[in-house]
Amino acid sequence: MGELLVWPALIAYGEAAVAYAGILRGHGGSSTRLGIWGVRVGWLTQTALLIVQALDSDGFPWGTWAGALNLFVWLVVGAYLIWGCTPRYRLLGLAVMPLAAVLLVTAWAGGGTGATAGDTPGSLLALHVGLMLAGLAGLTLSAGLAGLYLWQERRLKQRDVTVLRLRLPPLEALERLSARTALVSLGVLSAGILVGLGSFERGDFDVPMAVTLAIWAYYATTLILRREGGLRGRRLAALLVLGSALVAVVLPLTHFAS
Amino acid sequence: MRLALVGVSHRQAPVELRERVAVDAQGAAALARELAGGPVPAGCEAVVLSTCNRTELYLAAAGSGRQLDEQASESLLALAGDDGAALAPLLYRLGDDAAALHLFRVAAGLDSLVPGEGEILGQVRDAFDLGTTGPLLDRLFRQALHAGRRARVETAIGESPASVPAAAAALAQQVFGGLDRHSVLLIGAGKMSELTARNLRSRGAAIAAVANRTAAHGEELAARVESRAVALDEIPALLATADVVVTSTSAPVFVVDQATAAAALRARRGRPILFVDLAVPRDVDPSLSAIDGCFVYDIDDLEAVVQASLAGRRVEAVRAEQIVAVEAERFREWQASLAVVPAIASLRARAEEIRTGELAKAEGRLGRLPESERKLVESVTSQIVAKILHLPTVRMKEAAAGADGVIYADVVRHLFGLGEEEQS
Numbered sequence: 001m002g003e004l005l006v007w008p009a010l011i012a013y014g015e016a017a018v019a020y021a022g023i024l025r026g027h028g029g030s031s032t033r034l035g036i037w038g039v040r041v042g043w044l045t046q047t048a049l050l051i052v053q054a055l056d057s058d059g060f061p062w063g064t065w066a067g068a069l070n071l072f073v074w075l076v077v078g079a080y081l082i083w084g085c086t087p088r089y090r091l092l093g094l095a096v097m098p099l100a101a102v103l104l105v106t107a108w109a110g111g112g113t114g115a116t117a118g119d120t121p122g123s124l125l126a127l128h129v130g131l132m133l134a135g136l137a138g139l140t141l142s143a144g145l146a147g148l149y150l151w152q153e154r155r156l157k158q159r160d161v162t163v164l165r166l167r168l169p170p171l172e173a174l175e176r177l178s179a180r181t182a183l184v185s186l187g188v189l190s191a192g193i194l195v196g197l198g199s200f201e202r203g204d205f206d207v208p209m210a211v212t213l214a215i216w217a218y219y220a221t222t223l224i225l226r227r228e229g230g231l232r233g234r235r236l237a238a239l240l241v242l243g244s245a246l247v248a249v250v251l252p253l254t255h256f257a258s
Numbered sequence: 259m260r261l262a263l264v265g266v267s268h269r270q271a272p273v274e275l276r277e278r279v280a281v282d283a284q285g286a287a288a289l290a291r292e293l294a295g296g297p298v299p300a301g302c303e304a305v306v307l308s309t310c311n312r313t314e315l316y317l318a319a320a321g322s323g324r325q326l327d328e329q330a331s332e333s334l335l336a337l338a339g340d341d342g343a344a345l346a347p348l349l350y351r352l353g354d355d356a357a358a359l360h361l362f363r364v365a366a367g368l369d370s371l372v373p374g375e376g377e378i379l380g381q382v383r384d385a386f387d388l389g390t391t392g393p394l395l396d397r398l399f400r401q402a403l404h405a406g407r408r409a410r411v412e413t414a415i416g417e418s419p420a421s422v423p424a425a426a427a428a429l430a431q432q433v434f435g436g437l438d439r440h441s442v443l444l445i446g447a448g449k450m451s452e453l454t455a456r457n458l459r460s461r462g463a464a465i466a467a468v469a470n471r472t473a474a475h476g477e478e479l480a481a482r483v484e485s486r487a488v489a490l491d492e493i494p495a496l497l498a499t500a501d502v503v504v505t506s507t508s509a510p511v512f513v514v515d516q517a518t519a520a521a522a523l524r525a526r527r528g529r530p531i532l533f534v535d536l537a538v539p540r541d542v543d544p545s546l547s548a549i550d551g552c553f554v555y556d557i558d559d560l561e562a563v564v565q566a567s568l569a570g571r572r573v574e575a576v577r578a579e580q581i582v583a584v585e586a587e588r589f590r591e592w593q594a595s596l597a598v599v600p601a602i603a604s605l606r607a608r609a610e611e612i613r614t615g616e617l618a619k620a621e622g623r624l625g626r627l628p629e630s631e632r633k634l635v636e637s638v639t640s641q642i643v644a645k646i647l648h649l650p651t652v653r654m655k656e657a658a659a660g661a662d663g664v665i666y667a668d669v670v671r672h673l674f675g676l677g678e679e680e681q682s
Contacts, residue, residue: 232528
């Protein structure tokens with residue numbers, strides 16, 4: 001029965017995505033309000049779904065790729081809700097909410113929203129998975145902000161005449177926020193890796209671990225270059241978007257391909 | 259109470275005539291006092307709204323609207339002096355609902371040259387403060403200010419810039435956000451450059467320097483914008499620190515070219531820079547916009563942004579008109595309810611008279627009751643009267659909003675014999 005909660009969550013996320021798209025058609029105020037409420041209702045419903053899953057499962061219910069995707073969507077929307085779900089960043093919702101709806105459908109199709117027998121991986125591994133997913137969710141949000149930066153920068157470069165009618169957050173604010181989000185996410189990812197190392201044994205080192213460390217190194221280098229090498233603007237935003245795209249493609253292949 | 263408006267605005271009269279009837283704050287207050295104390299009926303209220311686009315006299319008093327019209331027209335034509343004859347056919351005269359709707363539209367910026375311009379709301383507030391107001395104009399102006407605020411809060415009519423300097427400042431905010439910690443370099447000391455600098459300063463930016471070929475002009479402008487004048491050869495060094503560069507020279511070649519900018523941009527370590535090029539021929543090499551973090555807007559780009567903003571304002575104006583119409587209807591209902599207020603007051607007074615009379619008759623028996631029970635009787639009888647009169651009061655006020663208000667008032671007076679005792 002608990003799995004039925006996925007539908008109201010999906011409807012709310014879909015409604016938010018459609019409402020945010022309405023901003024582009026000039027329905028600013030009402031669309032923003034509807035969008036924000038869709039995000040809130042959808043996230044609360046998905047929270048209820050996750051609680052039901054946790055109660056119904058014997059072990060950790062999000063160990064499969066679909067289950068992890070379900071949790072990942074919840075974390076991404078949660079991060080957006082805390083970090084940017086305001087009228088000022090309403091167009092970020094246009095990037096986040098359609099993605100959240102599509103990923104949740106994918107999770108549902110893969111059986112990640114129902115009760116499962118679950119693995120019994122121990123609390124350390126559950127914490128490791130949770131922190132890793134939270135870190136990746138933050139990096140996705142950071143990529144969303146960077147994407148918004150690239151769009152705004154393009155509009156300003158091309159001298160789009162509607163640049164003052166359909167207002168995005170200022171470029172500097174977008175750059176600062178995307179970098180900070182990436183930094184916080186990298187911290188969470190680092191914590192996840194350290195927790196994972198707690199259960200590491202000699203000879204366990206495999207491709208997923210190598211990929212995870214490579215992703216960590218990629219973001220760490222990018223952020224160090226920003227701080228020390230003056231890597232800013234378009235190039236920084238492009239690297240954050242590229243990083244998120246690499247994560248989206250490579251990580252599922254290495255972690256769940258089998 | 260009747261309401262009358264007589265005025266002249268940019269829609270009918272050229273500036274040569276408008277300036278003849280324009281009055282300053284002191285003049286507006288004096289004229290309002292003069293009108294209120296004039297030969298119109300006693301208790302007259304008057305407000306004078308005088309801006310660069312209009313001079314309007316609002317009068318309210320009991321009696322004939324025509325008398326108010328004539329009084330206001332005479333005053334306005336007297337202000338025009340010798341040009342009175344030329345002005346007379348350009349005056350507009352509105353009464354009651356139409357006058358209220360007009361003021362609401364004015365306050366919302368819907369009657370302005372640039373729809374939604376923000377200054378008019380403050381001007382209406384000032385006129386109200388300086389006026390000689392009573393119950394009608396007080397309510398009218400308060401509601402007009404409310405309508406003006408609603409139009410600006412609930413629509414985007416006043417959000418986008420309506421001039422090139424305002425557009426340049428808004429673009430700077432789109433790049434940098436708050437301008438508090440950002441500096442501006444002015445190259446050239448033209449009028450547009452100064453207006454843009456003022457706009458940027460009003461949003462928190464500091465003018466770092468003014469570079470001009472003629473040192474004296476540069477120093478004058480620098481003094482006006484609290485900055486310092488520098489020579490043109492200091493520009494490359496200043497480009498490394500300034501975030502917004504406003505240019506308006508008459509130089510025949512680029513003042514900021516690729517070579518000048520390249521070194522400065524390297525020193526900026528990726529921090530963005532915005533060039534606002536107001537000059538024709540252009541001062542800034544447009545190919546600079548290809549550089550990461552470098553944004554170049556020339557005068558045509560800014561004009562196009564302003565035109566798009568104005569088009570947006572016109573779309574929002576349609577929504578603002580709906581808000582204004584709702585507020586005007588509320589005012590009309592309130593004004594109409596005034597017609598039944600005397601009847602309601604008489605009815606309540608009559609009921610209270612009966613209640614206290616009956617209590618007085620029973621004083622012999624009530625006097626034996628303890629104080630607490632006497633208070634209880636007072637309270638219960640008051641509540642009974644209030645409850646009985648509540649629905650008729652509400653119905654009369656509702657009817658007043660339509661055409662039947664006066665009939666209802668007459669019926670109530672007749673049924674309850676209100677005013678008959680006074681007549682007898």
